[in-house]
Every structure is written in structure tokens, then in C-alpha cells.
Amino acid sequence: MGLMLFSLMIAIPVLEIGVFIVVGRYIGLWPTLAGIFLTALIGSAIIRHQGLAMIKKARQTIDAGEAPVREVVEGAALLIAGIMLLTPGFVTDTVGFLLLVPSLRQTIAATMIAQAMR
Numbered sequence: 001m002g003l004m005l006f007s008l009m010i011a012i013p014v015l016e017i018g019v020f021i022v023v024g025r026y027i028g029l030w031p032t033l034a035g036i037f038l039t040a041l042i043g044s045a046i047i048r049h050q051g052l053a054m055i056k057k058a059r060q061t062i063d064a065g066e067a068p069v070r071e072v073v074e075g076a077a078l079l080i081a082g083i084m085l086l087t088p089g090f091v092t093d094t095v096g097f098l099l100l101v102p103s104l105r106q107t108i109a110a111t112m113i114a115q116a117m118r
Contacts, residue, residue, distance in 0.1 A: 016089035023090060039093045043085030046100050051078055073109040 024032045058071035077099050084096030099105055 012089075012091070015091055019090045035090070036088050036093075039090075039097075040086055040088075043082070043093070043096055043100070047078055047082045047085070050100065050102075051075070054078060069113060070106075070109055073112055074105050077105045077108060 020032065023035070027035075054071055054075050058068040058075070061068040061071060081096040081099035084092040084099065087096075099108075
């Protein structure tokens with residue numbers, strides 16, 4: 001596990017640098033930098049909106065007398081999406097935006113809950 005984490009910590013920045021170089025070559029330096037900041041701003045706004053909706057849904061689940069397991073797992077996915085979107089880079093932004101797609105996030109949450117139940 002430690003070796004895999006170390007490999008990711010090396011591979012992701014190297015991949016991001018390569019993508020920066022390629023994108024910068026096609027659209028230029030300033031549009032590339034603007035894209036990085038724009039994705040962070042847009043992602044933050046979407047996460048705020050979806051996070052508040054997730055809190056409301058969790059409260060409804062608690063009020064119904066159930067444990068908000070699914071909401072907690074989806075909330076963790078939103079947290080990871082936020083971290084990915086605030087990390088400069090197009091690859092991490094892509095992963096972050098994918099985690100903002102509710103159906104994909106719900107599928108991941110259901111899979112993680114099913115794995116934990118085993």
C-alpha cells in the first residue's frame with residue numbers, strides 16, 4: 001500500500017506537468033492558467049451546492065430514524081472531489097468533476113458500501 005501511494009505521489013504530478021505542457025502548447029500560457037483557476041472556481045461552487053443538498057438529505061435520513069451511511073460515503077466523495085478540483089491540474093480536475101456527477105458518485109458509494117458489508 002505504501003509503495004502504491006508513493007508511486008501515485010510521483011506519477012500524478014509528472015502526468016499533470018506533461019498535460020500542462022501539451023495544453024500550454026496548444027492554447028498558450030495565460031489561457032492554460034486561466035483554465036486552472038476557472039475549474040477551481042466552478043468546482044468549488046458546484047461542491048458547495050451539492051454539499052448543502054447532501055447535508056439536507058442526511059438530515060432527512062436521520063429524521064426518518066435511519067443511519068445516513070450512503071450520505072456519509074457520498075459526502076466523502078464530494079470531499080475528495082473538492083481536493084481534486086483545488087489541486088492544480090487538468091487530470092485531477094477531470095477526476096474531481098467526474099465525482100461531481102451524482103449517478104457516478106452514487107454507484108461508487110453503493111459499491112463501497114457493498115464491499116464494507118462483506
